[in-house]
Amino acid sequence: MSFFLSLCGIFFLISLSTYAIPHILTWLMPQQNFLKKYGRRGVKPWAVITGGSSGIGFAFARKAASQGFNIFVVAYPDEHMAEVAKMAQDAKVEYRSIAIDFADGPLSDIQRRVSEETRDLDVALVFLNAGICIFQDTALATENNQRLFDANVSGNVRVFFSLYPRLASRPLEGNRRRGGLIMTSSQVSFFPNPFGCFYAASKSFWSSMATSLGPEAYAKGVDVMAINPGPTETRVFTNMHDLDSLKMFRKFVQQPAAIASLVWKTLGRLRMFSRDAGPLTWGCRLVTKFMDSYVMYALFSMAAHKMSDYKKYIEGREPKPLVHCAGIRQVTQSMKA
Numbered sequence: 406m407s408f409f410l411s412l413c414g415i416f417f418l419i420s421l422s423t424y425a426i427p428h429i430l431t432w433l434m435p436q437q438n439f440l441k442k443y444g445r446r447g448v449k450p451w452a453v454i455t456g457g458s459s460g461i462g463f464a465f466a467r468k469a470a471s472q473g474f475n476i477f478v479v480a481y482p483d484e485h486m487a488e489v490a491k492m493a494q495d496a497k498v499e500y501r502s503i504a505i506d507f508a509d510g511p512l513s514d515i516q517r518r519v520s521e522e523t524r525d526l527d528v529a530l531v532f533l534n535a536g537i538c539i540f541q542d543t544a545l546a547t548e549n550n551q552r553l554f555d556a557n558v559s560g561n562v563r564v565f566f567s568l569y570p571r572l573a574s575r576p577l578e579g580n581r582r583r584g585g586l587i588m589t590s591s592q593v594s595f596f597p598n599p600f601g602c603f604y605a606a607s608k609s610f611w612s613s614m615a616t617s618l619g620p621e622a623y624a625k626g627v628d629v630m631a632i633n634p635g636p637t638e639t640r641v642f643t644n645m646h647d648l649d650s651l652k653m654f655r656k657f658v659q660q661p662a663a664i665a666s667l668v669w670k671t672l673g674r675l676r677m678f679s680r681d682a683g684p685l686t687w688g689c690r691l692v693t694k695f696m697d698s699y700v701m702y703a704l705f706s707m708a709a710h711k712m713s714d715y716k717k718y719i720e721g722r723e724p725k726p727l728v729h730c731a732g733i734r735q736v737t738q739s740m741k742a
């Protein structure tokens with residue numbers, strides 16, 4: 406028995422330390438100069454950011470601009486585009502954009518427009534970040550979840566198809582890397598998210614992409630990573646004030662700039678293809694080290710129907726369907742209707 410317990414202890418320590426050491430080491434390291442790492446002499450490189458007009462994407466755009474990258478934003482057509490244009494002007498870098506709704510219109514248009522409008526640019530960094538979040542009884546959410554899937558997965562996939570082959574064939578110069586590809590995932594990519602099932606699944610898609618593509622692309626000279634933030638102070642989070650379950654997460658909210666800082670500390674280092682960001686994400690990951698996910702899912706299923714949100718929205722005390730999101734105006738409008 407004691408042999409068995411010692412073995413369990415050893416496995417747990419290995420699991421914990423192989424998780425904590427790369428996270429702590431990269432956290433202690435200084436932020437990298439991506440211009441030196443991915444830029445080429447005599448050419449000003451571009452960073453393409455989907456959803457770069459606000460929140461986490463805006464923080465990526467600001468950080469890249471501060472290091473001298475020109476900025477190309479692909480985002481929902483609204484007033485936020487002007488803010489990022491102003492930011493680029495202040496940082497004295499060039500700025501271009503495509504205002505397009507990922508959830509409305511043929512997906513092939515996204516790929517064609519991104520390919521055409523970046524053709525003359527030296528794209529060195531790509532951030533697949535645009536996304537929305539919806540909490541609703543999945544049985545009622547078909548239309549909203551279709552929009553979410555198009556925005557979070559399909560639209561970004563089309564940008565990936567346009568730009569990843571170009572990153573992978575960018576000329577190598579000295580000991581510089583060809584480029585970087587960053588995908589904004591989430592803590593819910595590995596943790597149950599009842600009522601936000603499509604959101605969680607859309608984020609798992611990008612985490613899975615990063616951990617498979619990362620090892621494939623590394624040898625080619627392209628650095629790939631998924632960043633898994635917990636609650637972050639952006640419209641995705643602030644627009645969800647009505648959810649009781651999210652109120653307790655307010656204590657753990659982090660700033661978008663902190664997410665950008667972790668990307669600048671991590672990309673291409675220690676072959677870390679997926680990185681958790683923020684205390685809640687680290688806590689959730691630790692739970693997965695203590696217990697098998699089977700037990701965790703079972704515990705969630707025991708608790709889900711006792712949540713106040715479930716009682717309010719699923720059992721019909723609030724007959725209006727719960728749709729909280731940011732980024733897609735049509736969905737917000739349908740909520741008000």
Ligand SMILES: NC(=O)c1ccc[n+]([C@@H]2O[C@H](COP(=O)([O-])OP(=O)(O)OC[C@H]3O[C@@H](n4cnc5c(N)ncnc54)[C@H](OP(=O)(O)O)[C@@H]3O)[C@@H](O)[C@H]2O)c1
Binds near residue numbers: 484505592
């Ligand atoms: N905030 C959090 O707690 C949190 C936690 C984990 C992961 N994330 C992820 O972080 C990413 C960025 O979200 P955020 O928190 O920074 O929220 P945000 O401020 O609302 O940013 C979302 C970005 O995506 C764009 N976008 C949304 N729908 C789009 C569509 N249909 N077509 C094209 N662009 C669209 C928005 O464009 P406009 O600004 O023009 O509307 C905006 O630039 C998302 O993928 C989200 O899932 C957020």
